[in-house]
Amino acid sequence: MSPEMQQVLAEKLLSMADDELVLAHRNSEWTGHAPILEEDIAFTNIALDEMGHARIWYGLHQELTGIDPDEAIYFREPRAYRNARLLELPRGDWAFSLVRQYFFDVFEMVRAERLLESAYRPLAEAAAKIRPEELYHYRHTHTWLQRLGLGTDESSRRTQSAVDALWPHVFQLFEPLPGEEVLVNAGFVPESIALETAWKKIIQEALAGAGLHMPAQPAASPGGRTEHTAHLADLLAEMQGVARANPGAEW
Amino acid sequence: MGAPDTQWPRYEVFQQTRPGGRYQNVGSVHAPDPEIALQNARDVFVRRPQTVSLWVVPAGEILARTREELEKDPSWRRPAPPPAGATEKVYHVFQKRSQRRSMGYVTHSGEVRAANRDQALLRAWEQFGEGPVFVWWIVPAGAITSSEEADVASMFQPAQDKSYRLPGVYHTRTLMREAKKQQEEDKA
Numbered sequence: 001m002s003p004e005m006q007q008v009l010a011e012k013l014l015s016m017a018d019d020e021l022v023l024a025h026r027n028s029e030w031t032g033h034a035p036i037l038e039e040d041i042a043f044t045n046i047a048l049d050e051m052g053h054a055r056i057w058y059g060l061h062q063e064l065t066g067i068d069p070d071e072a073i074y075f076r077e078p079r080a081y082r083n084a085r086l087l088e089l090p091r092g093d094w095a096f097s098l099v100r101q102y103f104f105d106v107f108e109m110v111r112a113e114r115l116l117e118s119a120y121r122p123l124a125e126a127a128a129k130i131r132p133e134e135l136y137h138y139r140h141t142h143t144w145l146q147r148l149g150l151g152t153d154e155s156s157r158r159t160q161s162a163v164d165a166l167w168p169h170v171f172q173l174f175e176p177l178p179g180e181e182v183l184v185n186a187g188f189v190p191e192s193i194a195l196e197t198a199w200k201k202i203i204q205e206a207l208a209g210a211g212l213h214m215p216a217q218p219a220a221s222p223g224g225r226t227e228h229t230a231h232l233a234d235l236l237a238e239m240q241g242v243a244r245a246n247p248g249a250e251w
Numbered sequence: 252m253g254a255p256d257t258q259w260p261r262y263e264v265f266q267q268t269r270p271g272g273r274y275q276n277v278g279s280v281h282a283p284d285p286e287i288a289l290q291n292a293r294d295v296f297v298r299r300p301q302t303v304s305l306w307v308v309p310a311g312e313i314l315a316r317t318r319e320e321l322e323k324d325p326s327w328r329r330p331a332p333p334p335a336g337a338t339e340k341v342y343h344v345f346q347k348r349s350q351r352r353s354m355g356y357v358t359h360s361g362e363v364r365a366a367n368r369d370q371a372l373l374r375a376w377e378q379f380g381e382g383p384v385f386v387w388w389i390v391p392a393g394a395i396t397s398s399e400e401a402d403v404a405s406m407f408q409p410a411q412d413k414s415y416r417l418p419g420v421y422h423t424r425t426l427m428r429e430a431k432k433q434q435e436e437d438k439a
Contacts, residue, residue, distance in 0.1 A: 036259070038280050042294035052413070129412070135405040140290050147283065250426075 005186065008179045009120070010064040011082070012189060014072070015177060015225055017057035018083035021073060022232070023104055024050035025239055029091050042140060046101065049133045053108075056126045063122070074243035078233045082225045086169035088232040095148055095158040100166055102141035103203070107173050109134040110198040111190065119187035142206060149210025160212050167215040171196070175224070262288035263313060264296055265306040265345075265359070274306055275355035276345060276388070282307075285396035293398070293406050302407045305398045312394035314368040316387045321376075330373055333366030340364065340393060342371035344379055347386035357388045 001009070027047035034040035058069035087104070091097045112134055115127035148159040174196040176184075183189045207214050243249075259281040265274040277296050282288035288307040297305070321327060342365055345357035360379045365371035371389045398406055414420050 036281065038282065038291035038295060042291060045294050048413075049409070132405040133409045136293075136409070139405070143286055143290065147287070 005182050013057050013061040015082035017054045018081050020050045020054035022083040023087040060122050074240045084172040095162040099162040105137040105141050106202050109138050114190035146210045149212045168218045259283045261310040262307040264292040267304040268301040273359040275358045306395045308394050314389040318385050330369035337366040343390040344375040345388035346384045
């Protein structure tokens, strides 16, 4: 692998890892606060799964760069994070977190399906491990999307508001990184546009099935992953605080 | 009277830990419908890896009797005859046969065909009543929602890779002891 390619691949893996980590952290904020006990446990399980996926991607990133995952997670500044902004937004109400998780689950599911065929073997192996979990996440969040969409006036209203609020941020997930075409040409990662098409088809049907409507595609491009909202700094301050207070601690 | 119960209906959860093994009641979950009950059961009870199948059953569908209840009022031995032409259905019989502490409560013993739950209890007692039985549950087969064979890979198998969820993986107690010892040495 050429050094240029290796660099793009490392950057890609880092963005995948950061997406999972930041979402996992946001979802973990529901632990102890979800609407009912059983869903508290279910949502915490999902957060743990995403954290597990983050660990896989940070591990592959480490193989290429030598950067220890703990170092990457606890000692990077917000501007060096490469997660999509969708995932750093505050958790909002339950509908907001649920719909965000659903959007991400569909994204991860369609990506994992295609990564099974990746010419970069570590990616294919990771996808094989992640995909069954994503199928379950999808089942869970899709079930809830339907229940909330077709439930009461209030649940339907809140769920539609969540869809509307999240929509302008979603498409950043599908923005290719600078130079990503070398990975696509090598068969390492699927083409973003293919993911976006597959994602939209599933979402369109699901929203219609839940009595919700799909907003119009935002006109403006969401821009690169180097820009963040102020919410990411708040999130990282919380997440990194303990590790930074006592660097190198073992437990 | 306390506050009204606003919780969702309760579903009893039955777990099978190996193919062909006996289902065992492991607890209950609240859920608005059977599909969510099944998912909640998975999330609450399948953190340990050994599960191949789950059943969930609305608690209200289950006829539950303890040995004491059956002894106190023996009228259950003469159930009202079912109406002529009533069709028989399958009922699963679960029993608690040991007083030992266990993760499960009642365990599957077999099934009977009967026109209703009362008749099923009598038939279960005739067929599976040998020896001490502390608790009987009669579960209509039609009330069961089961996970499917195709669900195993996504619902149950991933738990096998998650040793980090088991508290034993973390050596916190050893580390705490060491830290305490260090603290005492520092003091001395």
